[in-house]
Amino acid sequence: MTQSEQLFERAVKVIPGGVNSPVRAFGSVGQSPRMIASADGAHMTDEDGITYLDFVGSWGPMILGHNHPAVREAVTKACEQGLSYGAATKREVEMAELICGPVPNLEMVRMVNSGTEAVMSAIRAARGYTGRDKIIKFMGCYHGHSDALLVQAGSGVMTAGIPGSAGVPEGCTQDTLSAIYNDTESVQKLFDTFPDEIAAVIVEPVGANMGVVPPQQGFLQDLRAICTKYGTVLIFDEVITGFRLAFGGAQEYFGVDADLITYGKIIGAGMPVGAYGGKKEIMEQVAPLGPVYQAGTLSGNPVAMAAGLAQLSILKNHPKIYRSLNQMGSWFFGEIKKIAEESQIPATVNTCGSLGSLFFTNETVRNYETAKTSDTAKYTDYFRYMINHGIYLAPAQFEAMFLSAAHTRKELEDVLEFVRDYML
Numbered sequence: 001m002t003q004s005e006q007l008f009e010r011a012v013k014v015i016p017g018g019v020n021s022p023v024r025a026f027g028s029v030g031q032s033p034r035m036i037a038s039a040d041g042a043h044m045t046d047e048d049g050i051t052y053l054d055f056v057g058s059w060g061p062m063i064l065g066h067n068h069p070a071v072r073e074a075v076t077k078a079c080e081q082g083l084s085y086g087a088a089t090k091r092e093v094e095m096a097e098l099i100c101g102p103v104p105n106l107e108m109v110r111m112v113n114s115g116t117e118a119v120m121s122a123i124r125a126a127r128g129y130t131g132r133d134k135i136i137k138f139m140g141c142y143h144g145h146s147d148a149l150l151v152q153a154g155s156g157v158m159t160a161g162i163p164g165s166a167g168v169p170e171g172c173t174q175d176t177l178s179a180i181y182n183d184t185e186s187v188q189k190l191f192d193t194f195p196d197e198i199a200a201v202i203v204e205p206v207g208a209n210m211g212v213v214p215p216q217q218g219f220l221q222d223l224r225a226i227c228t229k230y231g232t233v234l235i236f237d238e239v240i241t242g243f244r245l246a247f248g249g250a251q252e253y254f255g256v257d258a259d260l261i262t263y264g265k266i267i268g269a270g271m272p273v274g275a276y277g278g279k280k281e282i283m284e285q286v287a288p289l290g291p292v293y294q295a296g297t298l299s300g301n302p303v304a305m306a307a308g309l310a311q312l313s314i315l316k317n318h319p320k321i322y323r324s325l326n327q328m329g330s331w332f333f334g335e336i337k338k339i340a341e342e343s344q345i346p347a348t349v350n351t352c353g354s355l356g357s358l359f360f361t362n363e364t365v366r367n368y369e370t371a372k373t374s375d376t377a378k379y380t381d382y383f384r385y386m387i388n389h390g391i392y393l394a395p396a397q398f399e400a401m402f403l404s405a406a407h408t409r410k411e412l413e414d415v416l417e418f419v420r421d422y423m424l
């Protein structure tokens, strides 16, 4: 038995499913997880000393690669000054100033500890601001694990093949309406039925939790126009796309304005950080300024802020990183697409910036239903082939591949060779 297997045997006895987040389980690919001991650059090493080229990047945060020296140094220095004070600090001010300027429509921002918290709080702010209860989400989009949003969600919920979650009272989801991604008509119909009741439309501007599903031409613009018309708050959940597609996220990349934006993942550079922010008149509703209550003992934690500040400063000061990451993504996923087209195996490739997915289906994947046509058994087989060759992909079909600035062209060319070997 490997070290990973031995550890997993111990883990399942004391941790549900042996993991602290379902997406880490290798259940859907019929394996037990590799226990990761360390990571550096584009690589991770497990407890058995096996090194992998990593395409998960902690599910997004590691856009500069693992163990970046500037981030590590900032964290080490912050640790020496104490881990938490439960009081206001300079780094929180610097963090807010760093992002409220360069990011469109981000006039005020509040730090929290996860993407889940960010989204949950943004929804509350939107409801408080509008005085309305209903929200629209899209099938296959994942917005964290809070009660109201576990409705036909993506990511681990989709992999598990369940519509929602046990333990969520009907009352918690009765105001959550589901629409179809890339289908403006499905949104308009909900507004026709409830013209004065919808507080917010929340969307992943690039779907990245049903595999990668980019917005079709005009979709985000349509959502903007509808929300403006009905006085509804448009929330871009940029937990994955924020600071990834561009420093200004999907708003900048697609040139569409949101009213509220939620963050996680990259903003903490690997530390547990989330944030929500946007238009001043909405954010002014949040306590202690306004009547929408939201709080957090460890929010804006000094060590977490040090990590995020270090990573975001590099990204902000070197826009070239985005040009080269997005170019690398379009080349790399473009090559996989060519291979998929040549292959006898039903396969389709979606990509946006440094995100991409290989779906085992012949359908064009543009929403939840079409993503669901993927052959997950085939993905399992592909996943096993790749991990046996030292390539660490997400252990589930309905997740993205993440490129980082630490991936080299040579490494990606080697990966393409393995993809070719498998597909052709």
Ligand SMILES: *Cc1c(COP(=O)(O)O)cnc(C)c1O
Pocket (backbone or CB within 6 Å): 113, 114, 115, 116, 117, 119, 142, 143, 144, 145, 204, 209, 237, 238, 239, 240, 264, 265, 274
């Ligand atoms: C990961 C994710 C979340 C939840 O973030 P956590 O930090 O896991 O709570 C929310 N929205 C999107 C789009 C995500 O990808």
